Amino acid sequence: MSNQALIIESPQPADACVIWLHGLGADRYDFVPVVKALELPTDHRVRFIFPQAPTRPVTINGGYPMPCWFDILAVTPQRVMNMAQLAESVAMVRGLIDEQITAGIAAERIILAGFSQGGAVIMHTALESGLPLGGIMALSTYGPTLQQLLTDHQGPKLNAFFAHGLYDDILQPEMGRSAHDLLQQAGYATQWHSYPMAHEVCPQEISDIRAWLVSRLGL
Numbered sequence: 001m002s003n004q005a006l007i008i009e010s011p012q013p014a015d016a017c018v019i020w021l022h023g024l025g026a027d028r029y030d031f032v033p034v035v036k037a038l039e040l041p042t043d044h045r046v047r048f049i050f051p052q053a054p055t056r057p058v059t060i061n062g063g064y065p066m067p068c069w070f071d072i073l074a075v076t077p078q079r080v081m082n083m084a085q086l087a088e089s090v091a092m093v094r095g096l097i098d099e100q101i102t103a104g105i106a107a108e109r110i111i112l113a114g115f116s117q118g119g120a121v122i123m124h125t126a127l128e129s130g131l132p133l134g135g136i137m138a139l140s141t142y143g144p145t146l147q148q149l150l151t152d153h154q155g156p157k158l159n160a161f162f163a164h165g166l167y168d169d170i171l172q173p174e175m176g177r178s179a180h181d182l183l184q185q186a187g188y189a190t191q192w193h194s195y196p197m198a199h200e201v202c203p204q205e206i207s208d209i210r211a212w213l214v215s216r217l218g219l
Contacts, residue, residue, distance in 0.1 A: 004028065004051070004052040005028065005049050005050060005051040005052065005096065006028040006029065006032065006049070006050040006051075006052070007047065007048070007049050007050075008032065008035055008047070008048040008049075008050075009047055010044055010045045010046050010047050011042060011043055011044060011045075012043050012044065012045045013045060014045050014046065014047035014105065015045045015104075015105065015106075015109060016045055016046045016047070016105065016109040016110070016111075016134070016217045017046065017047045017048075017049060017100045017105050017109065017110050017111070018046060018047070018048050018049070018110075018111045018112075018113055018137075018213070019049045019051070019093060019096050019097065019100075019110065019111070019112050019113065019122070020048060020049065020050050020113040020114065020118075020137075021050075021051060021053075021069065021089075021093070021113070021114035021115070021118030021119070021121055021122055022050070022052075022053065022067070022115060022118050023115040023116030023117055023118050023140075024058070024066065024067070024068050024069075024072075024116055024117050025066045025067060025068070026067060026115075027052060027053075027067055028050040028051060028052040029050070030050075030115070031050060031113075031115065031201075032050060034201065034206060034209075035048050037203075037206050038206060038209065038210045038213070039210065040210070040213070040214075040219055041219055044219055046213070046217060046219070047100075047105075049096060049100075051092060051093070051096065052067065053067040053068055053069045053089070053118075054067065054068075055067050055068075056068060056071065056085075057071065058071055058072060059071055059072060059073045059074070060072045060073070060074065060075060068085075068117065069085070069086070069089040069117050069118060069120075069121045070082045070083075070085035070086040070088075070089060070117065070121075071085055072117075081144060086120075086121065086124065086145075089121045090121060090124050090125045090128060093112065093121060093122060093125040094125055094128075094129060097110055097112075097125075097129065097131065097133075107131045107132050107133055107134075108132050108133070108134050109134050109217060110131075110133050110134055111133070111134045111135050111136075111137060111213070111216065111217070112125060112126050112133060112135075112136050112137070113136075113137035113139065114137070114138065114139065114141060115139040115140055115141065115201075116139075116140055116141055116170070116171060116199065117141070118141070119138040119139055119140070119141025119142070120141055120142060120143060120144055120145070122136060122137075122138070123136055123138055123141070123143050123145075123146060123160075123179065124143075124145045124146075124149060126158060127146065127149040127150065127153050127155060128149060128153060129155070130153060130155035130156070131155070131156075132156045132158075133156075133158055134159070134216050134217065135158055135159040135160060135161065135212075135216045136158055136159070136160040136161070137160075137161045137163075137209065137212070138160060138161065138162045138163070138176070138179065138180075139162075139163050139164075139201065139205075140163065140164050140165060140168055140170075140171060140176065140199055140200070140201075141164075141171065141176060141179065142171050142175035142176055142178070142179050143178070143179030143182060143183075146179055146182045146183065147182060150182060150183075150186050157186070157187040157188045157189065158188055158189070159188070159189045159190075159216060160180070160183050160188050160189070160190045160191070161190075161191050161193070161208075161209065161212045162176055162177075162179070162180040162190065162191060162192045162193065163193045163194075163195065163205050163208065163209070164176035164177070164192075164193070164194050164195075165194070165195055165196075165197035165198050165199060165200060165202075166194050166195065166196055166197070167196065167197060167198045168197075168198055168199045169198065169199065170198075170199040171199065173194060177192065180192050191212065193205065193208050
């Protein structure tokens with residue numbers, strides 16, 4: 001699977017890392033402007049990694065090829081996914097985590113972030129890995145595999161930040177809230193944030209992400 005991750009190095013030698021997945025039809029540059037907008041301390045030590053999803057046909061979009069972490073076969077109302085492609089994407093993220101750990105970054109200082117279907121991938125990866133990660137950032141997303149994963153894997157109860165637009169017509173806010181509630185009921189330390197926006201990111205959300213990252217990583 002092609003990774004082609006874009007890496008933004010920290011001003012000081014990295015001791016933490018955020019692996020951030022884009023959404024369907026976007027690319028690895030999509031959230032790069034957010035790094036600057038976060039206005040982290042000028043001497044921070046957080047490496048940002050933005051992987052690139054492969055381009056392949058998307059069934060619900062008439063088979064039109066676009067960057068995606070997994071094909072969506074139907075909308076009913078949850079997504080019917082190509083599970084083999086989801087597994088590929090999860091393995092890619094796990095490989096990036098392992099690379100960072102090998103490079104000296106503690107698992108506890110690795111954050112997984114994802115927007116839309118990228119969020120579904122990072123939540124799956126986090127739960128399946130069983131690693132004591134620094135946290136999960138689930139943006140305008142949903143958790144189609146969470147129920148099964150919570151049954152099958154008894155890993156650490158991670159810290160999870162959820163953000164969703166009240167007017168999201170791509171992934172309805174109820175889908176994000178359901179994922180949040182599943183993790184909360186399982187004992188995870190969750191935060192739920194909703195904003196008057198569609199399937200996008202807004203300035204208040206970026207401010208809330210900053211506060212959460214500063215808290216999680218002690219910046």
